[in-house]
Amino acid sequence: MxxxxxxxxxxxxxxxxxxxxxxxLAWRCQLSKNYxxxxxxxxxxxxxxAIEKFAKGLDVRIEDLFHFER
Amino acid sequence: MxxxxxxxxxxxxxxxxxxxxxxxLAWRCQLSKNYxxxxxxxxxxxxxxAIEKFAKGLDVRIEDLFHFER
Structure with a gap:
């Protein structure tokens, strides 16, 4: 993938x-819903x-967005 | 910052x-030196x-590229 x-x-x-x-989520991240x-x-x-916006919107560290790599 | x-x-x-x-590093990441x-x-x-290329070129996990957040 x-x-x-x-x-x-x-x-x-x-x-x-x-x-x-x-x-x-879009509202929290200040991004559009389509995006x-x-x-x-x-x-x-x-x-x-945008990665930084997702981290802020989800209230996690940027590292946590990449925890799929296990 | x-x-x-x-x-x-x-x-x-x-x-x-x-x-x-x-x-x-550029060679290892398959990116240009200017980039x-x-x-x-x-x-x-x-x-x-490009983030993925840096991780592969540096032989670290993507998460490790964001370990500045301490």
């Missing part, structure tokens, strides 16, 4: 754990700035 | 620990695909 897919699944996993919608949806589907080559 | 700067300093730190040049130089100076909003 490529890095975009793995990252997207991890974002979805963290969102589900917090029981929030994509819309709520969050694309990221979760693994179709976006997300950049550092 | 913004995320690009912090990431760039972390890449430089890991490169220095391995005692390799920017040119050697690696820009990243270390914190002027690039690096994407997932």
């Amino acid at each position: 490529n890095i975009e897919k793995r990252f997207g699944l991890r974002i979805r996993e963290l969102r589900m754990m917090q029981e929030i919608s994509q819309e709520e 969050v949806s694309d990221v979760e589907r693994g179709t976006r080559n997300v950049s550092l700035k | 913004n995320i690009e700067k912090r990431f760039g300093l972390r890449i430089r730190e890991l490169r220095m620990m391995q005692e390799i040049s920017q040119e050697e 690696v130089s820009d990243v270390e100076r914190g002027t690039r909003n690096v994407s997932l695909k």
Whole structure:
């Protein structure tokens, strides 16, 4: 699985754990709902700035977004 | 310090620990030397695909690239 897919699944996993919608996550991250949806589907080559927004929105460390590598 | 700067300093730190040049790192990561130089100076909003290349080139986990957050 490529890095975009793995990252997207991890974002979805963290969102589900917090029981929030994509819309709520988008609002928390200051990103558009469409963008969050694309990221979760693994179709976006997300950049550092957006990665930081996801970490802040999910209230986790950036490292935690990459804990799929086990 | 913004995320690009912090990431760039972390890449430089890991490169220095391995005692390799920017040119050697670029070769290992399959990236251009100019790009690696820009990243270390914190002027690039690096994407997932490039982040993965840095991790592979430095032989660390992606998480380790974000260990500046302590």
